[in-house]
Amino acid sequence: MSKYKPYPAYKDSGVEWIGEVPEHWSVKRIEHIAFTHRENITAEVLNSYEVLHYSIPSVQETGAGTVELGTTIDSNKLVVSCEQVLISKLNPRKGTVVIAKKDPDRFTVASTEFVPLIPKYGESISKFIASMVASAPFKQLIESRVESVTRSHQRVSPDEILKARVTIPPFEEQIAIAAAIDRETARIDALIDKKTQFIALLKEKRQALITHAVTKGLDPNVKMKDSGVEWIGKVPEGWNVLRVARLGVLNKSNGGTKQDNIDYGVPCVRYGDLYTKHNYFIRQTSTFIADSSVTDYTSIRYGDVLFASSGETFEDIGKSAVNLISGVTCCGGDVIVLRPLANNDPLFLGYALDCSLSRAQKAGMGKGYTVIHVYVEQLRNLMVTIPSQKEQEVIAAYLDSETARIDTLITKTQLSIDLLKERRSAFITAAVTGKIDLRESK
Numbered sequence: 001m002s003k004y005k006p007y008p009a010y011k012d013s014g015v016e017w018i019g020e021v022p023e024h025w026s027v028k029r030i031e032h033i034a035f036t037h038r039e040n041i042t043a044e045v046l047n048s049y050e051v052l053h054y055s056i057p058s059v060q061e062t063g064a065g066t067v068e069l070g071t072t073i074d075s076n077k078l079v080v081s082c083e084q085v086l087i088s089k090l091n092p093r094k095g096t097v098v099i100a101k102k103d104p105d106r107f108t109v110a111s112t113e114f115v116p117l118i119p120k121y122g123e124s125i126s127k128f129i130a131s132m133v134a135s136a137p138f139k140q141l142i143e144s145r146v147e148s149v150t151r152s153h154q155r156v157s158p159d160e161i162l163k164a165r166v167t168i169p170p171f172e173e174q175i176a177i178a179a180a181i182d183r184e185t186a187r188i189d190a191l192i193d194k195k196t197q198f199i200a201l202l203k204e205k206r207q208a209l210i211t212h213a214v215t216k217g218l219d220p221n222v223k224m225k226d227s228g229v230e231w232i233g234k235v236p237e238g239w240n241v242l243r244v245a246r247l248g249v250l251n252k253s254n255g256g257t258k259q260d261n262i263d264y265g266v267p268c269v270r271y272g273d274l275y276t277k278h279n280y281f282i283r284q285t286s287t288f289i290a291d292s293s294v295t296d297y298t299s300i301r302y303g304d305v306l307f308a309s310s311g312e313t314f315e316d317i318g319k320s321a322v323n324l325i326s327g328v329t330c331c332g333g334d335v336i337v338l339r340p341l342a343n344n345d346p347l348f349l350g351y352a353l354d355c356s357l358s359r360a361q362k363a364g365m366g367k368g369y370t371v372i373h374v375y376v377e378q379l380r381n382l383m384v385t386i387p388s389q390k391e392q393e394v395i396a397a398y399l400d401s402e403t404a405r406i407d408t409l410i411t412k413t414q415l416s417i418d419l420l421k422e423r424r425s426a427f428i429t430a431a432v433t434g435k436i437d438l439r440e441s442k
Contacts, residue, residue, distance in 0.1 A: 004436035015165050017137045022434040025169045031162040034117040034129055039079040045107045046070055052103040054080065054110040056088055059098045070107070077109040078116060083123040085130045086114035089156050092142040097134040099126050115158045121171065127178035132166055132432040136425050167433055177431050180438040188424045195417050199410055206406045207356050213395050214352040215385045229383055232357070239387045245380035247349070248340035252309065252376055253298035255332030260289045260296075267325055268297065271334040274308040278321040280350040282306065289330070297330035298337060303346035305338040305353055306331055307362075310373050318362030318374045322350035336376055343389050347396035352384050 007022035015027055045051060048070035058066040080100045088096035090113040100116075102108045110116070117133070119125045132138060141164060146154040169177065216224075217236045224234040227241045235241060244250065258270070265288040269278070273287060289297065300306065300323050307320045323329060324346065331337065340349060352358065365378040387395070430436045 004430075004438065004441065007434060007437045010434075013167070017141050018165075018167055018433055020434075021167050022169070022437075025167055025434055027165055028168050029163050029165055030117065030129075030133075033121065033125065033168060034085070034119050034162075036116050036158060036162060037118060038116070039081055041073070041075050041077045041079055041109060045077075045079070045109065046073060046075060048107050050106045052080075052106055052108040053077075054086055054098060054100050054108070054114065056090060056096060056111050056113055059086070059088075059096055060094065063098060065098075065100065065108070065110075067106070073109060076112055078112055078114065080108040080110050080116070082118065083126055085117040085119075085126055085133065086110055087117060087133050087161060088113055089115050089158060089161065091154050092139060092146065092156050093154070095134050095136075095139045097130055099130050113155075115161050117161075125171070125174045125178070127182065128174040128432070131178060131181050131428050133161070135429045135432050137429055137433070138164070138166070169434065173439060176441070177438050180441045181428055181431050183441075184427050185424055188420050188427075192417055192420050195413050195420075199413050199417075202406050202410050202413070206403055209402055209406075210351050210399055211355040211357055213399055214348065214355050215357060217387065217391065218395060218398055227385070231360075232383065232385065235385050236387065239385055241383060242386050243380060244338060244353070244382040244384060247344060247384070247386070248338050250336055250338050250376050250379055251298075253331050253333055253335040253337055255297045255330070255335070256289070256293060260293045262288050262290055264288050265290050266294055267327070267329045268332060269300070269306055269323070269329070269335070270332040271308045271310065274306060274319050274321055274335070275311060275316055280321055280354055281347070282321045282323045282325060284325065285329075294328070294330055297332060298335070300329050300331050300337060301339065302326050303340060303344075303349075305340065305349055307336040307338070307353075307374070307379060308334065309336045309375070310334045310371055312372065314363045314366040314372055315359070317366040317372045318359075318379065320350075320354045320358075322346045322353075336374075336379055338379075344386070345389055345392035345396055347400065348392035351396065351399050352386075353382070358382060358384065 009023040010020040011023050013019060013021045013027045018027065021027060050067050051070045051073055052065045053068045053073060054065040080102055083101045086098050086100050100110055117129055119129060142156050142161060145160045146156050215235060222236045225237045227233060227235045229241055232241060267285040268287045268289045269282055269285055270287055277286065302323060302325065304323045305320055306323060307318050311317045361382055362374060365374045366372040431438055
């Protein structure tokens with residue numbers, strides 16, 4: 001932001017979170033420039049074929065509403081009849097804000113967790129209002145005024161939002177500031193998109209590298225043979241294609257609930273951790289249970305492979321990781337444990353049993369609708385390519401090195417994305433609080 005200059009003169013705003021403001025700006029409550037209005041939903045909306053629905057999840061995920069069948073919408077919604085800024089009163093620290101517009105072709109509704117802010121002086125200042133209420137200091141202000149005590153379900157009163165004091169530049173400046181924010185954030189967002197795509201490509205490369213290594217080996221000149229399985233194709237001579245049942249013994253785990261969790265104790269792997277915290281290997285856990293609870297759980301050893309036996313999607317069902325913790329360790333319920341025979345390298349199995357080829361098989365085994373399940377008998381038929389133990393060790397060492405290099409690139413790229421997001425947030429805050437002069441910016 002070094003290219004932007006401050007305003008020539010400032011004054012004390014009288015508001016702690018704002019500080020000084022340009023001398024000619026006002027500081028007033030939001031209700032001075034916007035009002036809120038609630039229009040109840042009608043039977044006509046509920047019976048319509050399609051509606052545009054601004055829900056909290058859709059706005060958080062895509063920054064927009066989603067088209068849904070009217071019959072799936074409950075009657076407790078807000079009708080969006082004109083352009084307005086929607087700010088969530090639920091968990092204000094997340095800063096869920098969107099400019100909602102009435103769809104000309106279908107009814108438009110919004111979650112009642114949103115507080116609609118309708119500009120008093122025309123839609124042209126919607127972008128300024130949205131930028132202001134989405135700024136970091138405003139989110140902190142509103143978060144400090146929440147009514148509930150649980151962090152996962154904090155709510156703020158709509159009155160607290162409407163009565164919050166904010167900076168109000170002259171109308172023309174509001175337009176100029178909104179336009180400058182659009183330009184700068186679009187530039188930053190384009191950089192973020194490119195870097196995000198680069199991370200996606202790196203992850204694809206890593207997965208392709210793993211799959212090729214555990215199914216074709218590392219020697220490009222090795223003599224190949226038909227695997228006998230159409231979707232596996234050819235494999236190196238000397239390799240076996242085996243069902244998981246031949247690699248060891250599979251059993252469904254037993255375990256207590258999350259209420260047993262403590263800050264420190266015996267390491268415990270829960271099925272949810274396999275989705276969110278472990279990729280291929282379990283080197284440490286963030287979940288622990290007391291020694292007195294261990295008998296209620298399934299004990300696991302170094303080298304055991306853990307499969308998540310339930311989940312939300314077919315793509316993720318059966319996600320697996322190998323336990324590399326040497327000491328006393330256990331796992332909770334909804335986990336299937338494979339205890340491999342001694343002639344298998346744990347690191348190789350970690351890569352092989354969760355490579356893209358294995359994931360595709362596990363996805364095909366999934367059963368269910370709302371919750372997807374995979375069972376021991378199904379996983380026993382999971383096909384995997386197995387070289388000699390020595391070659392398993394060589395392949396695993398190669399993959400450790402190559403995936404570490406790719407992961408370093410991913411980490412560095414993600415760090416640059418985080419810095420760009422911080423810059424984006426800082427620019428918006430500086431713009432709407434008058435720390436930089438954007439009247440003549442282009």
